[in-house]
Amino acid sequence: MKLDNSGKAIVSIKADWTFPLNFAEIISGDGKEVYHQNINLTDTKAFGKKDFAFTANLKGRKWVRVEVWAAAANGAFTQMIWLK
Numbered sequence: 023m024k025l026d027n028s029g030k031a032i033v034s035i036k037a038d039w040t041f042p043l044n045f046a047e048i049i050s051g052d053g054k055e056v057y058h059q060n061i062n063l064t065d066t067k068a069f070g071k072k073d074f075a076f077t078a079n080l081k082g083r084k085w086v087r088v089e090v091w092a093a094a095a096n097g098a099f100t101q102m103i104w105l106k
Contacts, residue, residue, distance in 0.1 A: 023106065028081065029083070030078075030080075031080045033075070033076045033077075034075045035074050035088055035090070036072075037071070037073075039066070039069070039090070039092055040069060041068060041092040041096065042092065043064070043066040043070070043091070044091045044093050044095075045062055046061040046063055046074065046089065046090045046091075047059065047061070047091070048076060048087075048088055049086070049087050050085060050087075050105075051083060052083050052084055057083070063090070064093075080105060083105055085105060087099060087101065088100045
């Protein structure tokens, strides 16, 4: 995935869940540090389905992945995506 000079990105995911969601987390790294951006999803209900789009600043980052966690502490995550 190639970013423009600003590093601003829209991170899109499609999620289906059983238990209400607690939060999503955009995790990225620059080779020296790992960065975490938490997004509150406590307004979701049980047995849901939704396409999400989150804004993230990924300037200088080399990779990104997304995690989604339910109220029951069950998680799902994407594979790491390399950035250019």
